[in-house]
Amino acid sequence: MACSVKQQCSKKLVTLLRWLFFGGAVIFAALSVLFIIFIDSAAASLPMALALFSAWLGVRYAPLYYKSLSYARGRSFFSIERGVFWRKTIMIPNTKIEYVDYSRDPFERLAGIGTLIFFTTGGKVRLRGIQPQDAQRLRSLFSKEDDR
Amino acid sequence: MTTSRQHPAVMLRYLGGFLFTLLAPLVPILISGRALPLAIILQLALSSLVVVWGVLRWRRSLWGCHGSISLRSGVLSRRESVIPSAAIACVELRRSPLFALLGANRIMIRTPSRPDDDFLTITTPRKASGDAIRSIIPLGLSAQGVTDRPAPREAAIFAASGSNFASGLLILIPVITGISKLGIDTVDRLEEGAASLFPHAPRIAAIAAAVPLVGWLAHFIHNCIVYAHFCAVRSGDTVIVRSGTISRRTVYIPHRYISATDTRRTLLLLFLRRASCSVLVSGCGSVPLISAAREAQLQSRLSSIITRPHGIRIEIAPDTANRFYLYRTRLIFAVISALLLIRLSYGTSSERFISIIFVPVTILLIWYTLIGIADSHRAKAVISGDSVEITGSRLLTVHTCRIYRTAVAEVRIKQNPLQKQRGLCDLYIRCCGQKHGISCRYVSIERAERFALMLR
Numbered sequence: 001m002a003c004s005v006k007q008q009c010s011k012k013l014v015t016l017l018r019w020l021f022f023g024g025a026v027i028f029a030a031l032s033v034l035f036i037i038f039i040d041s042a043a044a045s046l047p048m049a050l051a052l053f054s055a056w057l058g059v060r061y062a063p064l065y066y067k068s069l070s071y072a073r074g075r076s077f078f079s080i081e082r083g084v085f086w087r088k089t090i091m092i093p094n095t096k097i098e099y100v101d102y103s104r105d106p107f108e109r110l111a112g113i114g115t116l117i118f119f120t121t122g123g124k125v126r127l128r129g130i131q132p133q134d135a136q137r138l139r140s141l142f143s144k145e146d147d148r
Numbered sequence: 149m150t151t152s153r154q155h156p157a158v159m160l161r162y163l164g165g166f167l168f169t170l171l172a173p174l175v176p177i178l179i180s181g182r183a184l185p186l187a188i189i190l191q192l193a194l195s196s197l198v199v200v201w202g203v204l205r206w207r208r209s210l211w212g213c214h215g216s217i218s219l220r221s222g223v224l225s226r227r228e229s230v231i232p233s234a235a236i237a238c239v240e241l242r243r244s245p246l247f248a249l250l251g252a253n254r255i256m257i258r259t260p261s262r263p264d265d266d267f268l269t270i271t272t273p274r275k276a277s278g279d280a281i282r283s284i285i286p287l288g289l290s291a292q293g294v295t296d297r298p299a300p301r302e303a304a305i306f307a308a309s310g311s312n313f314a315s316g317l318l319i320l321i322p323v324i325t326g327i328s329k330l331g332i333d334t335v336d337r338l339e340e341g342a343a344s345l346f347p348h349a350p351r352i353a354a355i356a357a358a359v360p361l362v363g364w365l366a367h368f369i370h371n372c373i374v375y376a377h378f379c380a381v382r383s384g385d386t387v388i389v390r391s392g393t394i395s396r397r398t399v400y401i402p403h404r405y406i407s408a409t410d411t412r413r414t415l416l417l418l419f420l421r422r423a424s425c426s427v428l429v430s431g432c433g434s435v436p437l438i439s440a441a442r443e444a445q446l447q448s449r450l451s452s453i454i455t456r457p458h459g460i461r462i463e464i465a466p467d468t469a470n471r472f473y474l475y476r477t478r479l480i481f482a483v484i485s486a487l488l489l490i491r492l493s494y495g496t497s498s499e500r501f502i503s504i505i506f507v508p509v510t511i512l513l514i515w516y517t518l519i520g521i522a523d524s525h526r527a528k529a530v531i532s533g534d535s536v537e538i539t540g541s542r543l544l545t546v547h548t549c550r551i552y553r554t555a556v557a558e559v560r561i562k563q564n565p566l567q568k569q570r571g572l573c574d575l576y577i578r579c580c581g582q583k584h585g586i587s588c589r590y591v592s593i594e595r596a597e598r599f600a601l602m603l604r
Contacts, residue, residue, distance in 0.1 A: 098235040098261045099216075105225040119235075119261035121430075121580075139230060 006070045006081075009113075013129030014066045016111040021058030025051045071127055073141065078118070080127055096120045100142055102135045151212035151220065157252035158209060158271035159202040167202075170195040211270050213283040217257065219268060229268070235259050237405040237431040239285050240267075241277060243396040253277040257284065260405075260431035260581055281400065293383030294452045298439040303378060306424055306439035307371035309414045313360035316367030338362075356504050380437045382453045387427065389435050405429050407555030408579040409437070409454055411446065411548040415515060418522050418546065425450055430555070430581030457550065459533020464599050466527055466590040470572060473590045474527065475520025482513035515544055522546050529575055529588045531602055538577050540586040547586050555580045559600045563593070575599065 028051035035044035064084045071080045078097065080090045097118050104114035116127040116135055130138070170191055177188060201223070210220040216232040240256040247254060255277060257268040272280045298306065342358035343351065373393050381388040387406065389399045408428040417423055423446050425438040441449050447456075466474065489510050492503035523541035526548070530537040536556060539548040558578040567573055567590070575596045578585030 098259055099229065099231045101227060101229045103222075103225065103227040109226070119259065121260050124261065 006072045009066065009069050009071070009127070009129030010131045010134070011066065012111045012113045012131070013069070014062050016107060016113065016129070017062035017065060018058045019111070020107065021054050021062060025054035025058065027051075028054060066129070069129060073138070080125065090125055092118060092120055092125060094142070096122070097142055100139045102130075102132070102139065150214075151210040151218065154206065154209045154211060155250070155252040155271045155273050156206060157247050157250040159206050160246070160250075161254075161269070161271070162205045163198060163202045167195060167198050170198060213280070217284050219270070231257070231259060231268070233285055235261075236285050236402075238399055238401045238429050238435075239281055240400070241281060241398040243274075245394060247271070248274070255280055255284070258429075258432045285400065285402065293381045293388075295379055295381045296438060296449055296453060297379040298375075298441075302422075302440045303375045304372060305416070305420060305422060306378075306436075307368055307375050309416045309424065309440060310371055311364055311367040313363030313367065316363030316365065316370070317359070319370055320363060320366050352501070353504055356507070360508075375439060378436070378439060380453055387437070387453060389437060391436070399432075399435050401427065401429050401432065401435065405432070406454065406552075407581060408549055408551040409450065410434060411450075411550075413522070413546040413548075414544065415518060415522075423548075427454070428549075428579055428582060455534075457532040457535045457537065461530050461532045462599070462602065463528055463530045464575070464588070464591050464595045465529070466524070466572075466588075467592070470570075470590045471524040471527075473566075473572075474524040475517055478513065478517040478520045482510065482517045485510040485513050512544075519544055519546060523589075527588050527590075529577070529591070529599060531599065536577060536603060538575070538586045538588050540588050542584065542586065549577070549579065549586045551577065551579045553603065556603060557582075558585060559603050560585075561593070561596050561600060562587070567593075577603075 028047045032044040032047035068084050069082045077091045099119050101117040108114050113129050116130050118125045204223045208223050212218045216230050219229045237260050238258050242254040251274050252271050253274050255270045342354040345358050346354040376393045378391045385403045387401045391397050406427045407430050411423050411425045413423045421443050422440045424440050426434045426436045489506040492499045519541050523546050526539045528539050535550050535552050537550045557580040560576040562574040571593050572590050573593045573596050574587045574589045576585050576587045
């Protein structure tokens with residue numbers, strides 16, 4: 001994989017992940033309050049624990065995940081590295097990438113990022129936290145390769 | 149790149165049966181002229197929401213074509229795909245009666261990276277669909293095409309060989325449900341029909357025999373309708389396959405995406421000395437090409453669509469002494485099942501009842517054994533300049549797969565303890581984009597290894 005420089009995804013991904021985890025924490029906290037009111041406090045312990053775990057994920061895990069996520073485009077391979085606890089490196093030969101989709105759900109649109117989906121002969125690979133202009137640049141690189 | 153909106157008929161696909169389910173309870177109330185209860189008003193509101201959602205999805209679905217095809221879709225979650233024309237494995241044009249009434253056609257785009265059921269669909273106006281296909285995929289059509297149209301008898305044999313009672317029953321279930329809604333007791337009618345078909349058989353046995361028969365007949369009629377106008381055309385670099393009578397389907401396959409041809413012989417086709425052939429396209433699955441041609445004519449008819457193999461041919465096949473192993477286990481099970489059936493049918497009433505279960509089991513095992521015998525006479529693997537050809541059986545069919553050498557995904561040599569003892573093995577070859585391959589069984593291990601090395 002010669003001439004490749006590792007690139008980080010958009011930092012907005014941390015914000016998005018934090019929103020999602022904190023949203024989950026709020027839902028679990030509300031559930032535990034409902035459990036306390038209508039059932040008993042013992043039953044509320046599980047949703048409360050989940051709320052705390054979700055909040056911890058938002059505070060600690062989201063930045064770690066962002067740091068772990070990177071991509072690089074080499075002469076012959078496109079590689080993606082991700083994972084906090086279990087590290088994963090995906091290497092896709094450029095010639096095997098058939099086309100690239102860009103997908104944005106409502107939360108991603110609010111955060112100003114999206115997901116690139118690489119369709120290869122062996123299946124599809126997702127890369128989260130890509131800004132529209134970066135997505136456009138990467139897609140044009142692959143389409144230029146097709147033209148050749 | 150200019151983009152255009154899809155035909156409004158696409159909303160039918162988006163709303164599907166959901167809108168029908170919501171609006172169906174309204175019909176009797178509207179006919180009787182009664183006041184609308186609160187539940188129906190809520191349902192009406194929900195239906196309006198569904199319609200609004202469908203309209204929004206339609207307005208957001210845009211497509212354009214300029215060297216590559218671009219698709220934009222999604223209301224909340226938005227998606228943009230740009231697919232280069234070179235990545236499109238096949239394009240399918242579907243003309244269903246409902247869409248035809250609305251003046252629309254559906255174009256399905258398949259690529260090797262998407263599984264068979266996950267394809268991209270564009271709904272276009274009927275008149276513009278031809279131009280749309282030509283713009284999506286550079287077809288390279290020629291005016292002097294070769295058409296292979298089967299004779300009616302051949303189409304009927306093909307329909308019969310591809311029919312099975314389970315698929316027929318699946319077709320019949322919605323029909324039976326529809327008839328039941330009209331107040332006709334279909335179960336009673338079925339029992340009466342079975343009794344009149346087999347007047348001397350016990351009631352359960354008559355039903356057990358009649359239900360598969362009706363199912364098989366239903367599937368046969370369905371297949372006859374589908375393959376009535378079946379034809380394959382080789383035009384320039386493209387193979388065009390047309391099928392269907394009520395709902396018409398035309399598949400355009402660029403020749404470079406054909407990875408293999410698969411010749412199938414079911415028991416009926418083996419008995420009539422015929423064979424059907426389909427092409428395997430990566431990402432598009434299997435597309436039937438020749439319906440039920442005579443064995444003698446098959447190669448010449450196939451070569452008018454797909455080029456003949458060239459180069460020196462090297463062949464391996466199981467030795468005559470080992471051929472019995474190909475169907476020995478099947479034969480043992482078939483004999484045991486037949487003996488059990490005879491024993492149970494002469495037993496007590498409860499044993500006779502159990503014997504009904506053994507009838508289909510024995511039939512299937514005998515069928516399986518006969519296919520094994522046919523396989524033992526045909527099993528071989530041939531390597532030539534551009535392709536590898538392997539013959540073997542899979543379930544109830546004997547397959548001959550000719551795979552282009554560049555499209556061979558996997559070559560595997562398998563040995564069970566018995567084969568290890570005798571120096572034999574199974575040679576398994578799988579084609580790109582296919583889940584299952586074909587095995588040439590009980591061939592010599594040394595020859596199989598040399599064969600595999602030649603394929604490397």
